[in-house]
Amino acid sequence: MNRYPWWKNLLIVLVLFFALFYALPNIYGENPALQISKRNAEIDQAAVDKAVAALKAANITVKSAGIEEKDGLIQFDSTDAQLKAVNVVREALGDDYPVALNLAPAAPRWMLNLGAKPMYLGLDLRGGVHFLMQIDMQAAIKTALERRVDGMRGDLRAANIRYISADVDNGTQIALRFPDAAARDAAIAALSSKYPELVFSKDERNAQPYFTAQFTDAGALAERKAAVDQNITTLRNRVNELGVAEPLIQQQGDDRIVVELPGIQDTVRAKEIIGATATLEFRLVSGTPTDWMDAQQSGRTPPDARLYHEKNGQPVLLKRQVIVTGDRITGASSGFDQRSGSPAVFVNLDGQGARRMADITGQNIGKQMGVVFIEHRSETKMVNDKPVKEKKVIEQVINVATIQDQLANRFQITGLDSPNEARDLALLLRAGALRAPMDIVEERTVGPSLGAQNIQAGVNASLLGFALVAVFMLIYYRVFGITAVVALGVNLVLIVAVLSLLQATLTLPGIAGMVLTLGIAVDANVLINERIREELRNGLTPQAAIKAGYERAFATIIDSHITTLLAAVVLFGLGAGPVKGFAVTLIIGISASLFTAIMVTRALVNLIYGRRLRLTQISI
């Protein structure tokens, strides 16, 4: 007699039920959709209604529309409709509502509410971009020191301590020179309490007293961390501006950031926006055009000014003191100048920035102000066959205008080449500046057509793999083959269910792992069935052979599966990207096979043969 206690059967039924339930959303698939959010706020129903009305006017069929998790979601029947709709909605709602292409699960509401979602497809299956970005920490430290030098200049002025020069040396330390040792000591006394993250040391160079200041270890660490955090925030803002649904942005290691943008179409623009370091500075103009030409020719500039160039190469002198930098910008939108019709960016400043802007422009009406566009670029060049990074800072004056009136928190900037340039600059200003420049050190882009093709390949391979293994098992083991094939099917459903529930990323190698699991999972059944055959040959009755077969094969199955699991776990721990997906499905599949190949088949065998007292023959 071979019977399972009732609770084992119940357990199997329950597991089956849950597996089917959580695997089901994958059958419904996904609808093309638009995801609408509102900048700095939650979306309101009115905006969604407005978008739907605009779509109706444009003759685009909407499948459903509503608000989900703070975002508006409009679903469509086809990708065509979705692609047409995105422009319609963008126009209808304007700059304040970023619109992103998305895929929405088509499963019924109540299922989604219970956490049943389709599997999360990796970039190689749905198309998209993966970037690994390396933060230039040297530059981060350098700019952090520069900010402090600016602060120290102000502090010393306020404290009436005279200094000769204040600079950053080699990008690693601050150096301040003083007319005499007394001034230096007074400066250190005044500054050291204000900058606890710096270590000050006195020195003398060419008989001139000066001090240097460097970050303490903790200070440098905090700066690095701040650089990573700020860059992630900025990237997140930029990606939202680009309109990407479900982006992934996270830190990797000490100084790297991973950015994954599924389903993005225009990868070139995405790369430009993500890597851009563009920002603006506003400075007062110094001197007259003749002074500018003189400075250009002689190379000498007044002590409070620096020589810049306009886009056409014209020299222009601007004051060293900055009125306002890009960090003070809270909002920016692109449009056209009402008088000239040229592309323009409309800028909003925060409270502090607006006050400074108002103070300085109020005192300087009739004088000129320059807008400086700053961009960091890094290029890799081969010097003696070794890659060497070269950093370039592009500083261009894009606009010099006479201050007609006191400016406050909102004003416009012209001098841009094209509406596109205005649009991108507005986007970058809105999203905030990167604290430190970054380089793309790894990129993987998969076009949407290849993604669809990969899914098809994966599905075909799984079906064929299943069919081949199933046919073999059925022919070879007959009734016991049937139980093994049912178990294999359950195994597949379990893998899909667990992947859906964990929302682990399914990649093409992940599908390969699933197919490989098909072959390995039946190993347990082969072990069991071969053992039963052997016990039959040794003269056991069928019922006893079944019992002995399952029990004696158990230890072997555990031992042999643990080795494959071990390899998969190491692969998961040390592998990168696509390999992780392979390891995940292999781990889930092999673990699930212990349940399906042993318990599910046993329950089925018990059901078929278990109750028969006088069983003389089994079909194996």
Next chain:
Amino acid sequence: MLNLFPYDAKVDFFGKRYYAYALSLFFLIASIVSLSTKGINMGLDFTGGVVIEVGYNKAADLEAIRAVLKKNEFPEAVVQYFGSSESVMIRLPPAKTGNQNQLADHVLSVLKTEDAGVTMRRVEYVGPAVGKELFNSGGLAMLVVLAGLLIFVSLRYQLKMATGAVITLTHDLIMVFGFISITGIEFNLTVLAAYLALAGYSINDMIVVFDRMRENFRKIRKGTEIEIMNISVNQTMSRTVITALTTFLSVLALYVFGGETLHGFSLTLLVGIILGTFSSIYVASSLSLDLGLKRKDLLKLTDKEKLVDHAP
């Protein structure tokens, strides 16, 4: 009852083990020769560089593509079909100058001048530093897997068996490397994944044989070591062959339908499965025999084994 392998077979596997050693040695030497002369075709993941896959709506003209790339400052581009004649893969070494991560966009615009219908299907750019890191972590993964398996087998079985198993595993892995080298399969992260999965599979096979040997050494009191080992291998032969077959079939499906990306992956697995099966029958057990495995080595039970083996 269907049987691939007659259950009452009494093949003298171990008597003939020197032939197997000779065969192994031959393939090992061939592998090592190929590895040291030809080396392994390291993929982009480990070398760094740029790979671009583009699609055409008709059969692509490779010569024209090479010509247009040569004219436009990409003389080092390697151009080949990828899976079908409408799909072309272009591989570039790490760039000498300029911004590396913009190379792909540049190449695409150059290709557009030759045929406007070209579409970007895939771009992979790996910086040289990242390539080196991926290589190191891959190597580390391999060592950790080998060490982990050695520890597991020696805990669960016996040190001589574990040594035999790990030598066999190394033997398998060198041969698979040799195969990768001889065929010129691009060794990338996915192939590495196949490779490590093989390590697990290969040991899995050996364990089933070992398990039976241990059982028989305890059950059958008469007979020499060779006789008992022969019986064990004969008894597990069916299972070994059938599991190899089912795994082989599922990977075959991947090879047929999985597309070009999984080509190297599935080919590596296919060959590895055959090798692993051969070596778990022959090499692993023969080695433990020649390492001096004796009946008494397997008769001592640890507490843990008593527990597991208690299942009637």
